[in-house]
Amino acid sequence: MVQTSTDLIAGILFLVALVLSAEYIIRKSMRLSEATGFSGTFVGLTVLSIGTSLPELFTNVVASIEILTHDLTPEIGSALAVGTSIGSDTFQQTIVLGIVALLGTVAVSKEFIRRDIPLMIGTSILVLLFALDGTLSRWNGAVLFFGYLIYLYILYQRQREENMKHQVCMDVREVLADVFGIMVGLLFLIISARELLFIAKDIVTTSGIGASFLGVFVVGAASALPELSTALTAVRKKQYGTSVGILIGSNITNPAFVTGLGAMISGYILPNAVIFADMPAKIITGFFVYLFLRNLRLSKKEGFSLIAIYFIYLVLRMRYFPLDVFT
DSSP states (O other): OHHHHHHHHHHHHHHHHHHHHHHHHHHHHHHHHHTTTOOHHHHIIIIIHHHHTHHHHHHHHHHHHHHHTTSSOHHHHHHHHHHHHHHHHHHIIIIIHHHHHHHSOEEOOHHHHHHHHHHHHHHHHHHHHHHTTSEEOHHHHHHHHHHHHHHHHHHHHHHTTTTTTTOOOOOHHHHHHHHHHHHHHHHHHHHHHHHHHHHHHHHHHHHOOOHHHHIIIIIHHHHTHHHHHHHHHHHHTTOHHHHHHHHHHHHHHIIIIIHHHHHHHHOEEOOHHIIIIIHHHHHHHHHHHHHHTTTSEEOHHHHHHHHHHHHHHHHHHHHHOOSOOOO
């Protein structure tokens, strides 16, 4: 009991360190991105989406490396890594987007509805199709990872003509200082992610909690806090394209770039709960987001509905898929 309590306290501390490190890197990255003059939506879909996904990214990469070195079993490592990615996405689509709608304005363009949200849903469906055999192979990971790089290239090509219009001049010393700060933040991210995974492993083995459940509803939800903070900051500045771009962009980044890279390193073995509960739930919430945003705005009533959907999902997950079963 004492060991479990110690693990919980240490886990919370490293989770906080993981989130704060990501927040620090996001601030530094935003300063650098301002010097490029890219649009708010582009920055949200790329720089901020990758930046806010750093907790999930390092959780996946470190877990994959620990699987290869046998410090984590493939079952626990895979369930924690993929669970964290899916949990963060679902939390963003429901709780974060719902809170943003309740506190501010959510407005999107027709192009955003036609292009980015279907891509978000389609990527999640592709991951589910890959996972139906109970695994995500290195080949599956490569398809997702390089597909994401192609997506980034297409976004860049669309923005290239505009990127000189709103550039902010920065001193070379400021640039170097920000780059150094980002490197220090990345180091803290690696350390925090590694320690958090080992603590999560101890909690899973001593408490009987499913690793995927811990990944989805604890690590995953906490990993979405940078998205919440950054989205609310964008709302306060009335940068509505940026606020939604962050959330949708992160929901493309996580399954394609984050899960893809992790799977490409070690491959993943997935429990039934992830395949038949968590992945479908994420796709369903994605469809709700699409339906609610068809009129190019998200009302407060719809925002509240998204929050309610998350808690319904949580109750059903606890009721029907409390533990990890591998087939």
